[in-house]
Amino acid sequence: MSARRYQDRARPPNLRSEDYVSGQVYRDDGVFRDELDTVLGKVWHFACHVSEVPEPGDYRTFLHALQPLFVIRGEDEKLRCFFNTCPQCGARLLGDGAGTAARLRCVRHPGQFDWSGRVVASAQSEDNAESDVLSAAPRLREIHAETKNGLVFVNLDDAAQPLDAFLGQGLEIFDGVFGDDGVEYEVFHFHRATVKANWKAWQETIVDLYHEFMHVVLRTTQMTAAPMSARDMRVYPNGHLAIGGLKADYDNYKGYSARDGSAAFPGLTVDDARFTPLFPDTTIITRGTVMRIDTVTPLDPHRTIVESRGLGIKGEPEADRLMRMRHHNDYWGPFGRNVPEDAFAAEACEKSFGKGAGRYQIIARDEGGRGQDDLMLRAYYKAWSEMTGRLAHSPGNT
Amino acid sequence: MALDAEDFTAFIDLCSTEFDYRITVYSPEIRKEMIWLDQDYEGMRALLEMVPQHLKRLGTLKRHVSVYIIDHDATAAIATVTSSFIVTHTDPDGVSQLFVAGTYYDEVDCRGDRYLLKRRRAHLETRDLGIGSHIPI
Ligand code: FES
Ligand SMILES: [Fe+2]
Numbered sequence: 384m385s386a387r388r389y390q391d392r393a394r395p396p397n398l399r400s401e402d403y404v405s406g407q408v409y410r411d412d413g414v415f416r417d418e419l420d421t422v423l424g425k426v427w428h429f430a431c432h433v434s435e436v437p438e439p440g441d442y443r444t445f446l447h448a449l450q451p452l453f454v455i456r457g458e459d460e461k462l463r464c465f466f467n468t469c470p471q472c473g474a475r476l477l478g479d480g481a482g483t484a485a486r487l488r489c490v491r492h493p494g495q496f497d498w499s500g501r502v503v504a505s506a507q508s509e510d511n512a513e514s515d516v517l518s519a520a521p522r523l524r525e526i527h528a529e530t531k532n533g534l535v536f537v538n539l540d541d542a543a544q545p546l547d548a549f550l551g552q553g554l555e556i557f558d559g560v561f562g563d564d565g566v567e568y569e570v571f572h573f574h575r576a577t578v579k580a581n582w583k584a585w586q587e588t589i590v591d592l593y594h595e596f597m598h599v600v601l602r603t604t605q606m607t608a609a610p611m612s613a614r615d616m617r618v619y620p621n622g623h624l625a626i627g628g629l630k631a632d633y634d635n636y637k638g639y640s641a642r643d644g645s646a647a648f649p650g651l652t653v654d655d656a657r658f659t660p661l662f663p664d665t666t667i668i669t670r671g672t673v674m675r676i677d678t679v680t681p682l683d684p685h686r687t688i689v690e691s692r693g694l695g696i697k698g699e700p701e702a703d704r705l706m707r708m709r710h711h712n713d714y715w716g717p718f719g720r721n722v723p724e725d726a727f728a729a730e731a732c733e734k735s736f737g738k739g740a741g742r743y744q745i746i747a748r749d750e751g752g753r754g755q756d757d758l759m760l761r762a763y764y765k766a767w768s769e770m771t772g773r774l775a776h777s778p779g780n781t
Numbered sequence: 782m783a784l785d786a787e788d789f790t791a792f793i794d795l796c797s798t799e800f801d802y803r804i805t806v807y808s809p810e811i812r813k814e815m816i817w818l819d820q821d822y823e824g825m826r827a828l829l830e831m832v833p834q835h836l837k838r839l840g841t842l843k844r845h846v847s848v849y850i851i852d853h854d855a856t857a858a859i860a861t862v863t864s865s866f867i868v869t870h871t872d873p874d875g876v877s878q879l880f881v882a883g884t885y886y887d888e889v890d891c892r893g894d895r896y897l898l899k900r901r902r903a904h905l906e907t908r909d910l911g912i913g914s915h916i917p918i
Contacts, residue, residue: 435811443810480810572815573808576909599834638827692811708816717913718804718818724836726912 395743400776401761402747407778408764409581409736414771414778415684422663422770423448426621427529427536427549429665429678430454432692434533434569436462440483440498446680446688447537453477454528454535455484457498464528464537469494470521471505487523496523532561533568534667534676553623556657559650560669566649568674571708572693574717580729581736582664582681583767585689588725589658589666589677590624590763592616593748593755597728600636600713600720608632608654611754622662622766624759629656631670636720639713646703647671648696660759662766673711685737687729691715691722743776784916785843789829797890797897798822804918806905817905818917828917837915840872842880844918858892859899866903868918881907881918 396403408414431443431454442455444467451467453476467476474491477484486503487496495504500523527538529546532554536546543549554561561568578585588594592614595601609630617625631654634641642653651657653671660666666677673693680688693711695704714721735741746764748757764775774780783792800822806815820828850863863886870880888900903918 481812570811571813572817573811573813574817574908574910575810576911576913578912597836599831637831638824705816705819709819712816712818716817717910718915718917719913720831720835720915723838723913723915727836727838730912 395776396745398745398747400774401765402745402757402776404744404746404760404764404775405778406736406739406741406743408767408775409584409732409741410684410739411778412684414773415681417771417773418681419448421772422767423539423681425538425540425543425770426663427527427538427543427546429661429676430464430528430535430537432533432568432570432676432694433462433530433535434567434697435481436535438483440485441481442477442484443481444477444479445690448539449682450539451475452526452537454537455487455498459499462528462530462535463499464526465500465523466526468524470524476523494520500525532557549621550623550661551619551621553619553621553625553661554659554667556617556625556627556659557650557667557669560648560657560674562649564649567697568694569697570692571695571704572675572691572711572716574689574691576689576691576717576726577682578687578689578726578729579685580687580726580733581684582679582687583763584729584732584736585677585679585687585725586660586664586666586763587760588729589660589668590759591746591757592626592759593757594725594728595755598721598724603635604631604633604639605629605656607635611750614753616752616756616759618758618762622763622770623659624662624762625657625659626759627657629658630654631656633713642672642710645672645706645710646699648674660763662763663770670710670714673707673715675711675715685733689726782844785841787832787841787916789832793822793826793829795898796822796825797899799890799899800825801900802903802917803901804903804905806908808908820917825917832915835915838870838912840870842914842916843869843871843877845869846885853891858890860889860891860896862887862889866918879907880914881905881910883907883918 428447435443436456439456442453444453453467454464469489476487502520505520613628615628633639647653656670658668664679668675676692678690695707746757746760750756768775802820804818846864846866848864852861867882868880869877871877883905886902890897890899
């Protein structure tokens with residue numbers, strides 16, 4: 384190939400600027416640093432489900448925007464979120480993913496904190512709550528935490544708008560599902576995987592509808608079950624998205640059993656499928672009998688932690704729980720039929736975009752807001768551009 | 782060996798029609814025992830039959846198994862076998878990495894002229910399975 388042809392390939396495609404995304408969005412270190420500050424540092428991030436921290440003293444640690452954080456339930460039942468860092472000399476506090484702590488102990492010095500982040504013993508004065516040293520000692524650094532429909536969200540930004548304002552109507556397609564008719568959900572499946580891909584490439588495995596051709600299961604069970612024209616895509620403020628109107632014929636895939644008589648979640652029939660990608664890093668998916676919540680947490684532009692949860696109804700009979708586990712594992716989980724394909728695709732994009740071979744991604748499909756329209760991808764990158772102040776098709780130019 | 786070679790017919794042929802297979806994992810994050818795959822004989826057969834149609838991880842998996850305990854109940858003609866395993870993944874460039882470590886808890890049906898795998902619990906130590914696998918462990 385001549386040098387000229389190589390140059391041509393670097394040129395942006397002859398499309399509207401909103402119809403393509405530059406490969407730099409997936410690999411550039413400067414873009415990544417900006418994302419940490421202007422996107423992940425500002426949004427409400429899904430941390431865990433309330434069922435993971437049911438009792439006072441229960442905690443759950445996680446990483447968000449590279450920061451080690453944890454959510455803990457207080458004596459007053461309130462969920463709070465703190466940096467998992469001792470404010471005195473910076474050592475880590477909690478070493479494991481979850482647990483129950485009588486007190487939060489610093490690994491390095493005798494520093495101890497209660498569930499509301501108050502220091503109760505310090506490096507300078509062991510267990511003397513009355514001392515002046517203690518009253519002057521710093522509390523744990525707290526960030527915002529709020530709960531909606533049992534989902535715990537946190538926000539690193541001191542000036543964050545309330546969670547409800549951030550979500551807006553973003554969860555409306557789950558209104559009847561989460562409902563307020565006393566149904567309580569709980570997490571029964573958790574898989575935390577490191578994927579060699581940019582974090583947005585994972586989010587795209589949901590937002591990009593055209594990719595469903597990649598999945599045998601979706602070709603056989605979903606694309607045939609409801610007309611493309613029934614698809615209902617919604618775009619909300621702050622980059623949240625939703626798609627409803629999907630159906631599935633499970634017995635069209637060899638080895639899946641018909642789901643008649645299975646216990647669907649409230650507000651759903653067994654063959655319903657609905658997705659809500661919440662900007663920028665969380666997705667809630669239901670398929671009638673099962674619900675999955677995914678979070679992506681970047682480690683750097685090329686590696687991402689994907690956390691997937693599966694939810695059932697708290698206190699349901701064992702047979703229902705086993706049914707949900709089976710249905711969950713049919714599609715999802717590390718041995719599911721779909722998730723390894725999505726991960727494979729995300730890693731394949733990294734192989735292309737990661738070092739610059741892939742120049743851009745075209746997101747120009749227009750099917751009038753139905754079918755496999757790329758409008759959700761365009762909306763995702765529009766919100767991304769607004770927050771980063773960089774243009775997704777040309778992120779070097781602000 | 783049959784699974785390593787992706788010879789699924791040969792693997793199924795080693796299983797009893799009462800085959801009961803599960804992959805289990807304990808999650809300290811949610812403090813629960815989880816099931817990551819749960820299949821009977823027919824389910825396993827269909828699942829393996831569909832593997833070639835899927836977009837699956839490139840390269841090969843190799844299982845290394847060490848048998849720890851064999852308990853043979855002569856009256857019931859059932860042997861229970863506990864083994865440790867590791868599975869390595871070798872990518873198309875020939876680079877091998879550990880994919881998963883765990884323990885098999887097996888029941889082998891010794892009634893017929895051939896021993897058949899009746900029950901397998903593959904309990905995993907490894908919880909981060911990266912992109913996962915279409916092929917059971
Ligand atoms: S680092 Fe925690 S008390 Fe010193
Ligand atoms: Fe997918």
